[in-house]
Amino acid sequence: MPDATAPAQDRIRETVEANDVVLFMKGTKAMPQCGFSAKVAGVLNYMNVPYKDVNVLDDMDVRQGIKDFSDWPTIPQLYVKGEFVGGCDIITEMTLSGELDEMLEAKGVAFDKDAAEEIRKHNG
């Protein structure tokens, strides 16, 4: 995150503007601390999507601030190109429907299409 002393809304905005894909989550992409965060990070990791993980458990202002930013009450929250996409339920649904692939392609974010197909094959 940018300057830790800046207001949370400013830091959040800077972070989603500076990174094509950002996942606000509990824990880290390598060590998620909640099943909902683990599920979304797991999909992104498996699909080889380059993304920044922000651990909201490290900063209570960001934990609350991200809910205000998106007007969405829970963590995880995925942002692509500055836009809020969804939480665990939405990302799971979009992964299985192929919508996530379409959205990433439309926004020019690289990912492993075969891995996405693998997820669908095993969860269809």
Ligand SMILES: N[C@@H](CCC(=O)N[C@@H](CS)C(=O)NCC(=O)O)C(=O)O
């Ligand atoms: N149905 C939600 C599940 C996520 C969820 O319920 N998160 C809760 C528990 S981790 C949450 O963020 N609560 C507020 C908080 O812990 O700050 C989704 O699709 O993302």
Ligand code: FES
């Ligand atoms: S931390 Fe308990 S459900 Fe996410």
